Amino acid sequence: MQFETISEFIKMDGHGLYVWLSYAIGVSILIGNLILPLFTRKELIKNLARRLRRENNAQ
Amino acid sequence: MAELCTNSAEISLGQLFSAVLKRDLLLSFRRKSDLVNPLIFFLMVATLFPLGVSPEPTFLADVAPGVVWVAALLATLLSLDGIFRSDYDDGTLEQVILSPQPLMVVCLAKVMAHWMTTGLPLALMSPLLGVMLFLPMSAMFGLVVSLLIGTFVLSLIGAIGAGLTVGLKRGGVLISLLVLPLYIPVLIFGSGAVQAAVAGLPLAGYLALLGAMLALGIVLAPLAISAAVRISVTG
């Protein structure tokens, strides 16, 4: 462990803003890349199911 | 039956190349605006810089290599859409694809015609802009030669974008998006050559790099251009 206390860990010798900001951006982009396809998948399956039902009703 | 034989006359690649080149040049000369508009644009963009930034001679001389090169690049970009557009719209491109000729040669000839009607006049006109932007006389040679080689590379790369977007109703802005990133090396070495000429450094290295890019472009770009055109027409 390079840091003695939590506040030191957060401050990072004055570089805390930069370090935490870039990690926040990085992690949010990673999470976005997970959430977005999952969300798309849900929408897609919902749409396709609706279409299928419509087709079945039409027959 | 004897009349209906095929291949009544073989067409050599050289004949094909010159036929396409001649026709495209003839078309440009019939429609003068195609020929003149990029030149006027070139001149206007270069005029914007002293007006927009500063008319200070030392400053202008500093930025002149970059400004002339960027203006030439934009003027080329503007004329790209025309390489295949009218041929696509009136069905000529279909006929070219359905002729038993290598599409690559036709594409290379069309790019050559495009360069002769845009890049070549731009390069020849560039000393005028050089004077307006206080570029030292000693750098004029470098400016013209770097533009002569560089604009051909720009036409080659640009034709790939033009081929890819010719099937789209509005391809104009899209071409810029596709092509501009690919233009960056040409811009760097082209304006680098002019800057070296300003500083009195030897030019050969830069021109050799531009020439290498040209050689690579002439070999590889026709492959990509013909593939792009084929995809757009037969898609």
Next chain:
Amino acid sequence: MSQPLLKVVDLFCERDERTLFDGLAFTLAAGELMQIEGANGSGKTTLLRILSGLSNDFEGEIYWRGELIAKMRDEFLSSMLYFGHQPGVKGMLTPVENLQWYSAIHPALSEEKILAALDAVGLKGYEDVPCHSLSAGQNRRVSLARLYMNTAKLWILDEPFTAIDKRGVAAKEKWLAGHVAAGGSVILTTHHDLTSCGPVTKINLDQLMGT
């Protein structure tokens, strides 16, 4: 004629989730004239584009003189002439210049016959007028003049008679009949009734969908 000129086996094509044709099969012999019929949007143009090689968006096989067409593309192309929706005529060039360009890129078109061909389509006197000052019908005639100066075996014509007047149509029909009589083949789509062409093989894309 033992070997059919063109043989189509089990052709399938769909556009925008709609099947245009499925299991389409026919042969075209030398000296045969074939008319593709069907309602608007039934895939006539698509079929002609596929046959000419302008579209690869299909499944199935097409044979040219008994060989897969993809394997002998150059030979097929040099003995085929395609006439599409767009006339492929440059407004900035004169009819003669347009045809010279076509004869420069297509080996089956001969340059010496340009003037005679323009005469045959009724454009005598317009040889040196820029095409943009000609009418739409005259522009199509310029393109059709290619039929009068070629030695191609197969003609694929998509609506060749659009915007052509009655007398012109009759002359074209006669010319098609002559090509067929000389052992050439024609595939075309048209809304005209072909009256003076001799025997016509018909393929109806609407009926095909029904079966």
Next chain:
Amino acid sequence: MAGSNWLPRWFYQLASPRWCYDITGKLLPGFLIAAVLLLVAGLVWALAFAPPDYQQGNSFRIMYIHVPSAILAQSCYMLMAIAGAVGLIWKIKVADMVAFACAPIGASIAVMALATGAIWGKPTWGSWWVWDARLTSMLILLFLYMGVMALYAAMDNETTAAKAASVLSLVGLVNIPIIKYSVEWWNTLHQPATFTLTEKPAMPVEMWLPLLVMVLGFYCFFGVSLMLRLRNEIIRRERRSGWVRELITSR
């Protein structure tokens, strides 16, 4: 294409969307676990345990996220171009879908590399953006991604769009080394390099080991995200085939 029997069997299996959907479904959990473990371990290690740089101090920790994203953005472009070429040559639909799925992931990772690089520039050079050779190349890479995505968006027909985008990404792939070289050359011409962000002489083990863990984690994560998008694409484009219908109704 007929006649090319020299390719291994799995290559053709891969060409089947259904097979591909099933195999990615099996691989996904493994990749997800690996990605989460590696990334969490790497993050903690990089943030708390790795030693600070003697020159840059703690801002050096940004490297552990900047470098993996920069590497991944470039590999992703390469994969996109190669998948596109495979789709173009062998007419394999799944390869087209892989290329299509690569574009948005690669673009977002390139944005990450740019953002972290810019933020890193502030404590290091004192400004939010510096025309550093690596950052400039990354910016151009982002432009290349954007061009490919714009081309996909502009074309209605999926097969045409896939072919066109493949040609474009192949052209881009040929250009990337030229762009990198030219930008590096331009950089040395205009600002003699005093201090580059990452090219340090011999990083000690306790610095590069967490970096390695992060890089591996990024690759695994890329696999997860790619497979998720690929599976969506497979379902979307194969929506009329029997097995997708069954899949939808069984849910």
